[in-house]
Amino acid sequence: MEIQESVPLAPYTTFRIGGNARWYCAPQTSHEICAALAWARERALPWFALGRGSNLLVADAGYPGLIIHTLGMHSIAWEGAACAALPEQACVVRCGAGCATAVLADEAAGRGLSGLEFAGGLPGSIGGASCMNARAYGSEIADIFIEAEVVTPGGEIMRRTRADMRYAYKHSALMESGEIACSVTLALLCARDEAEREMIRARTEENRTKRVTMGQFRRPxxxxxxxxxxxxxxxxxxxxxxxxxxxxxxxxxxxxxxxxxxxxxxxxxxxxxxxxxxxxxxxxxxxxxxxxxxxxxxxxxxxxxxxxxxxxxxx
Ligand SMILES: Cc1cc2nc3c(=O)[nH]c(=O)nc-3n(C[C@H](O)[C@H](O)[C@H](O)COP(=O)(O)OP(=O)(O)OC[C@H]3O[C@@H](n4cnc5c(N)ncnc54)[C@H](O)[C@@H]3O)c2cc1C
Incomplete structure (x- = not known):
């Protein structure tokens, strides 16, 4: 994994504001995150986990430490996707922290899986959403969160359950511990029939459309x-x-x-x-x-x- 010097951060934020990162890397795996943290520790540098930069204001002078950008960790693995025959059975999805939440919501809706309708059109990554307990239209990530694989600031790879996350309004334990989520596992429910599948798709799309209609994406x-x-x-x-x-x-x-x-x-x-x-x-x-x-x-x-x-x- 390459560690780059002096990388503009504004293009990685939805505000399109801010200076350069002194150091920047985009790990693909949890082990690469460990390596990035070790690199920063050796140089006594601060570091910061960046998702899709949709809840972030970067200073004009930039950031003097190492940006650890999860953008490249966007795998999605569906487990129990064949469970349509088993009504109400939970389907588990494990996704890389950098996976776009809205993309995940669309894929879930396409598969007739309920739980992410609130995230239709929600900007940001699933890692960021899990860290900040993103919420919309009366639902939040905490409702469907099962566990996350995290790297601790000391470089250990650990599992954090929903209880570990101590979710509250726009808050999780990750905001205090500084642990970086590498992947997140969520529980969704399979639609029982075609009518339910259609309803899930419609709700997801409706929530996206509401954001567009409200002009949320008109300006950065x-x-x-x-x-x-x-x-x-x-x-x-x-x-x-x-x-x-x-x-x-x-x-x-x-x-x-x-x-x-x-x-x-x-x-x-x-x-x-x-x-x-x-x-x-x-x-x-x-x-x-x-x-x-x-x-x-x-x-x-x-x-x-x-x-x-x-x-x-x-x-
Ligand atoms: C137009 C618009 C509408 C929005 N609407 C909503 C809304 O309805 N509800 C809502 O809750 N939010 C909303 N947001 C804010 C934002 O989309 C969410 O909070 C999103 O979940 C943040 O994810 P991100 O990847 O962009 O995080 P970033 O902005 O990259 O980071 C935010 C915080 O999360 C931390 N973080 C990011 N990734 C990780 C990781 N892998 N591990 C540990 N920490 C991490 C960062 O260190 C930082 O502290 C909106 C934003 C925009 C631009």
Missing amino acids: SAGCVFKNDYALGIPSGKLIDDAGLKGMRAGCAEVSSEHANFIVNHGDARAADVRELIARIKDIINEKYGVMLEEEITYLGFDSAAPRQDAPHRG
Whole structure:
């Protein structure tokens, strides 16, 4: 596995923002991830697991450590796919962490397997979705997660069950441990008949279409910037919308006029613009409603509010 120097990260993010990775590699196997971590440890470099960059803001100055990009780990293995004759039997799918979640959702729907309909059109990788407990339309990855093969920061290959993951709203144990998921195993349910198969396909497609209709892909973004505060009971996007902040700009970054919890890149936005906008939104919402919004997006390469893996000598 080649370790490259000075690789632009913006093309690997849905925001299309950010500088270069000082070091970059794209492992194909868990053993290559171990080797990458050992390489970083030997040089006392920080490292970061990158999926499909759909929940990420990379600093304009880039990242001084090693990016471990799971993009090439996209195998999908269906087990029990012949179980259509056995109603309600679970089908297990094992996929590489870099596998695109929306592709997996489509393949599952094509096979008449239920459980991933919520992920129709959901950007990102299954590794990222499992790490962040991605959710949509009332379902989340935790609902179907069985286990993951992970590499620990110390370089051990381990299995993590659903209980190990300690799933909560937009949270998993991986966010604290810094372990890298190499593959993820999910449980899906086989359709009992053609009508059910059709319903699974229709729901998956409907969820994708909703995203397109809502304009989610019209401009580069990282999806929702802020988590929702379920205790408060008002979505963060509604707070931002009610405060009249849609369309507020900093440089080429703008609070989306379609979805107030999205910040969009009008072409040339810098990470500094996005950060400025985020700070302004937080101040205004706190002043107006006494609510401190919490970021959902991950920061990479910033001095402050550094992400969990942005520190040398993990493990
Ligand atoms: C238009 C749009 C709509 C979106 N809608 C939703 C939505 O409805 N619901 C939702 O939950 N999210 C949504 N998102 C955010 C994003 O798609 C998901 O959170 C996605 O699951 C992130 O996966 P990723 O591979 O892109 O992760 P990345 O952005 O690459 O990384 C995010 C975090 O996950 C970690 N990570 C990535 N891969 C691994 C791995 N293999 N092992 C360990 N850690 C890893 C990274 O280190 C980082 O901390 C949206 C984003 C966009 C752009």
